[in-house]
Amino acid sequence: MPAKWLKDTVFYEIYPQSFFDTNKDGIGDINGIIEKLGYIKSLGCNALWINPCFDSPFKDAGYDVRDYRKVAPRYGTNNDLYRLFELAHQKGIRVLLDLVPGHTSEEHDWFKMSSKAEPNEFSGRYIWTSNWIWGCRNIPYIAGEAERSGTYLLNFFKCQPALNYGFLKPEEPWQMPMDHPDAIATREAIKDVMRFWLSHGCDGFRVDMAASLVKYDDEKKYGTSAIWCNVREMLDKEFPEAAMVAEWSDPKLALRCGYDADFYLSNWGNGYEKLMREYAGHGADQPDNSYFRKDSAHDMTAFLKEYIDWYEDTKDKGYISLITCNHDTVRPRFNMDFSELKLCYAFLFTLPGVPFLYYGDEIGMRYQQLPTKEGGYFRTGSRTPMQWAEGKNLGFSEGCADALYLPVDPASDAPTVESQEQDQASLLNTVRRILNLRHQEKDLQADAALKILSAVPGRPVVYSRGGLLLAVNAAAEPMDIDVKTEDRQMIFTLGEVQVESSKLHMGAQSFAVLK
Numbered sequence: 244m245p246a247k248w249l250k251d252t253v254f255y256e257i258y259p260q261s262f263f264d265t266n267k268d269g270i271g272d273i274n275g276i277i278e279k280l281g282y283i284k285s286l287g288c289n290a291l292w293i294n295p296c297f298d299s300p301f302k303d304a305g306y307d308v309r310d311y312r313k314v315a316p317r318y319g320t321n322n323d324l325y326r327l328f329e330l331a332h333q334k335g336i337r338v339l340l341d342l343v344p345g346h347t348s349e350e351h352d353w354f355k356m357s358s359k360a361e362p363n364e365f366s367g368r369y370i371w372t373s374n375w376i377w378g379c380r381n382i383p384y385i386a387g388e389a390e391r392s393g394t395y396l397l398n399f400f401k402c403q404p405a406l407n408y409g410f411l412k413p414e415e416p417w418q419m420p421m422d423h424p425d426a427i428a429t430r431e432a433i434k435d436v437m438r439f440w441l442s443h444g445c446d447g448f449r450v451d452m453a454a455s456l457v458k459y460d461d462e463k464k465y466g467t468s469a470i471w472c473n474v475r476e477m478l479d480k481e482f483p484e485a486a487m488v489a490e491w492s493d494p495k496l497a498l499r500c501g502y503d504a505d506f507y508l509s510n511w512g513n514g515y516e517k518l519m520r521e522y523a524g525h526g527a528d529q530p531d532n533s534y535f536r537k538d539s540a541h542d543m544t545a546f547l548k549e550y551i552d553w554y555e556d557t558k559d560k561g562y563i564s565l566i567t568c569n570h571d572t573v574r575p576r577f578n579m580d581f582s583e584l585k586l587c588y589a590f591l592f593t594l595p596g597v598p599f600l601y602y603g604d605e606i607g608m609r610y611q612q613l614p615t616k617e618g619g620y621f622r623t624g625s626r627t628p629m630q631w632a633e634g635k636n637l638g639f640s641e642g643c644a645d646a647l648y649l650p651v652d653p654a655s656d657a658p659t660v661e662s663q664e665q666d667q668a669s670l671l672n673t674v675r676r677i678l679n680l681r682h683q684e685k686d687l688q689a690d691a692a693l694k695i696l697s698a699v700p701g702r703p704v705v706y707s708r709g710g711l712l713l714a715v716n717a718a719a720e721p722m723d724i725d726v727k728t729e730d731r732q733m734i735f736t737l738g739e740v741q742v743e744s745s746k747l748h749m750g751a752q753s754f755a756v757l758k
Contacts, residue, residue: 244560244561245486245503245504245561245562245689246447246484246485246486246503247484248337248446248484248486249486249503249504249562249597249689250688250689250690251289251681251682251685251688251689252289252290252337252597252689253287253288253289253290253592253597253598253599253600253678253681253682254288254290254291254292254339254564254597254598254599254600255283255286255288255290255291255292255599255600255602256291256292256293256294256566256569256570256599256600256601256602257276257291257292257293257294257602258271258294258570258602258626259271259272259273259275259276259293259294259296259318260304260317260318260626260648261602261626261627261628261629261639261648261649262275262276262279262602262628262629263275263276263278263279263629263631263639263640264628264639264640264641264642265278267640267641267642268317268640268642268646269640269642269643269646269647269648270317270318270647270648271318271628271629271639271640271648272317272318272319272323273296273314273318273319273320273323273324273326273327274319274323276291276293276327277323277326277327277330280330280331280334280336281334282660283336284334284335284336285675286600286605286674286675286678287674287675287677287678287679287681287682288336288600288678289335289336289337290336290337290338290339290446291331291336291337291338291339292339292341292449292488292599293338293339293340293341294341294570295308295340295341295343295451296314296315296318296324296340296341297309297310297311297312297313297314297315298310298313298314298315298316299315299348300348300350300402301315301617302348302400302402302617302618303399303400303402303403303617303618304570304616304617304618304619304626305341305617306341306343306399306403306451306618307346307347307348307349307350307400307402307403307618308343308347308348308351309347309348309350309351310351310352311347311436311439312436312439312440321443324443325443325444328443328444328445328446329444332444337446337447337486338444338445338446339445339446339447339448339449339486339488340440340445340447340448340449341448341449341451342433342436342437342448342449342450342451343451343452344406344433344450344451344453344456345398345405345406345451345452345455345456346397346398346399346403346404346405346406347403347404347406348402348403349401349402349403349404350402353365353368353369353432354368354369354404356368357369357371357391357395357404358389358390358391358395359390359391360390360391360392364428366391366425367407367419367423367424367425367426367428368406368407368425368428368429368432369395369396369404369405369406369407370395370396370404370405370406370407370418370458371391371393371394371395371396371417372384372393372394372395372396372415372417373392373393373415373416373417374393374394375387375392375393375394376394377394378394378396379396379414379415379418379458382396382397382405382458383396383397384396384397385397385401385404393417396458398452398455400618405458406429406433406456407419407425407426407429408421408426408429408430408456408457408458408466408467408470409421409422409423409426409457409458409466410457410458410459410466411457411458411459411460411461411465411466412459413459414459418458418459421457421466421469421470430470430473430474433474434474434477437474437477437478437485438477438481438482441481441482441485446484446485446486447485447486447487447488447503448485448486448487448488449487449488449489449490450487450488450489450490450502451490452490453467453471453489453490453491453497453502454467454489454491454493454496454497455467456470457470463496464493464496464500467500468496468499468500469500471487471500471501471502472500472501474487474501475487475500475501475502476501478501486503486504487501487502487503487504488502488503488504488505488506488564488597489502489504489505489506490506490508491505491506492505492506492507492508492510493505494507494553494556494557494561494563495553495556495557497561498557498560498561498562499557499560502561503561503562503597504561504562504563504564504596504597505561505562505563505564506564506566506599507550507553507563507564507565507566508566508572509572513549514545514546514547514548514549514550515546515549515550515565516533517532517533517534517542517545517546518533518534518535518543518545518546519533519534519535519568519575519587520533520578531578533578534546534717535579535583535584535586535587535590535717536578536579536583536717537582537583537717537718537719537751537752538719539717540700540701541700541701541702541717541718542700542701543698543700543704544698544700547695547698550563551693551695554595554693558595558690562595562596562597562689562690563595563596564596564597564598564599565591565594565596565598565599566591566598566599566600566601567587567588567591567599567600567601567604568601568604568625569599569601569625570601570622570625570626571622571625572622572625573610573621573624573625574601574603574604574608574609574610574624574625575587575604576604576607576608576609576610577609577610581607581670582738582752583717583752584604584607584670585670585673585737585754586715586717586737586752586753586754588604588670588673588674588677589673589677589715589735589737589754590704590715590754592674592677592678592681592687593677593681593687593708593713593756594693594708595689595690595691595692595693595708596689597689600674601625602629603627603629603630605670605671605674606630606658606659606660606663606669606670606671607658607670608627608629608630608652608658609652609654609657609658610624610625611623611624611627611649611650611652612624613627613649613650616648616649623649626649627649627650627651627652628640628647628648628649628650628651630651630652630657630658630659630660631659631660631661632659632660632661633659633661633662636651637651637652637657637659638659638660638661639651658670673737676735677735680734680735680756684711684734684758685709686708686709686710686711687708687711687756691708691709692707692708692709693706693707693708694706694707696712696726697724697726701718702722702724703715703716703717703718703722703724703749705724705726710758711756711757711758712726712728712731712756712757712758713754713755713756713757714726714747714749714754714755715753715754715755716738716749716750716751716752716753716754717752718751718752719751719752720751721739721748721749721750721751721753722749723746723747723748723749724746724747724749725745725746726745726746726747727744727745728742728743728744728745728746728747728757729744729745731757731758732757732758733755733756733757734756734757734758735754735755735756736753736754736755736756737752737753737754737755738750738751738752738753738754739751739753740753740754740755742757
């Protein structure tokens with residue numbers, strides 16, 4: 244069963260280098276997160292997910308870890324992070340760190356030792372072939388850069404050698420089985436990393452590419468799932484309140500192998516993309532017919548078919564996490580205006596599970612077309628500095644503009660927290676209202692029952708959460724819904740909504756919650 248504290252939790256994802264800079268070097272830092280804890284709490288977010296903040300050469304924005312137990316100096320010190328845990332907890336905010344278990348940086352001490360010709364305890368920490376010019380099927384490799392004979396396998400970038408968790412069914416002599424001592428040693432080393440941060444106050448981990456550990460794994464990820472079940476056994480014994488959130492996007496698997504929650508991520512053509520179109524890095528120039536656009540066909544059936552199937556299968560095992568976007572996806576402002584964003588967030592934040600709000604999405608920060616930075620490629624445009632206030636660097640940093648990690652939005656109407664604080668109808672204050680309602684109403688929290696009552700293409704979607712009735716009309720014209728509303732009162736609305744005894748009059752771009 245998932246950690247109890249997740250039942251009424253909304254996460255705020257922070258890309259640390261872009262959140263708030265306190266030392267004027269142009270890069271966000273841990274102390275910047277500490278200074279903004281009050282703001283985060285005011286949003287209605289009571290948990291953080293911090294993207295990798297460990298020591299790294301930053302060839303992949305920190306997902307190339309050089310030392311799992313050391314905070315990157317650009318962000319501060321370990322003591323700064325310990326202090327963040329303490330002060331966040333004082334405000335009732337939990338903190339997840341980003342765990343990258345599948346690979347390290349090529350500069351990690353483990354890899355330096357593994358690369359030596361002379362056998363040592365780290366020789367099998369990574370996957371090395373016995374061949375000098377090729378690797379194995381469908382897995383990239385590097386040759387000619389180490390003193391030992393053989394090539395080493397990669398997970399993603401050239402700088403990210405794959406850690407060795409073994410092969411489900413080895414096919415070559417150099418491919419170790421999962422129960423090989425070296426593969427077990429890798430698993431135990433990652434468990435020790437988790438123990439280190441949990442013992443210092445961390446509340447758990449978002450796990451990067453959680454399905455990618457065991458090589459030649461089967462379709463059901465039997466090997467990788469077995470590893471996570473083993474990790475969960477350790478957590479249940481030593482840190483029973485620790486939470487793990489998977490970057491897997493297959494909750495039927497992830498929630499059966501020890502994860503508390505699994506992200507529903509957009510993949511090319513899947514249901515979430517048709518709902519949000521938030522993976523616009525592929526086909527960004529194609530017509531956008533996603534659900535919340537005023538001029539779309541307003542068809543949520545593809546999303547609901549996939550989502551409800553997952554939900555019904557896993558609702559007693561853990562949570563599905565919906566996101567506004569994240570550091571890997573195009574911001575929703577890319578294809579939605581403010582009225583569309585309000586409806587989108589109202590829908591996402593009133594579904595079951597544990598939702599995640601990406602920093603800056605609460606004010607509608609734009610996606611920027613930028614050159615790649617630290618391996619970001621098209622994702623770089625969603626990683627720009629948080630926009631706090633009018634003036635220098637939009638309040639992100641007092642440093643020089645040319646020293647900023649990335650440039651701030653240059654538009655004259657760039658949204659800021661400061662400007663939206665003053666407008667009760669702003670996106671920022673709408674987010675606060677929605678999240679406040681979620682915390683107030685138990686029937687809007689993680690495990691209250693969901694039932695889809697109507698989802699006809701081109702018509703409003705009507706659904707219930709526990710005893711609450713909810714409806715969203717994404718169209719640019721008003722529509723009526725035949726639904727029993729006797730003895731119900733309106734407790735939340737966006738747009739114009741009127742109630743009759745057996746009819747709900749939904750104005751253009753409207754949303755309603757009835758109790």
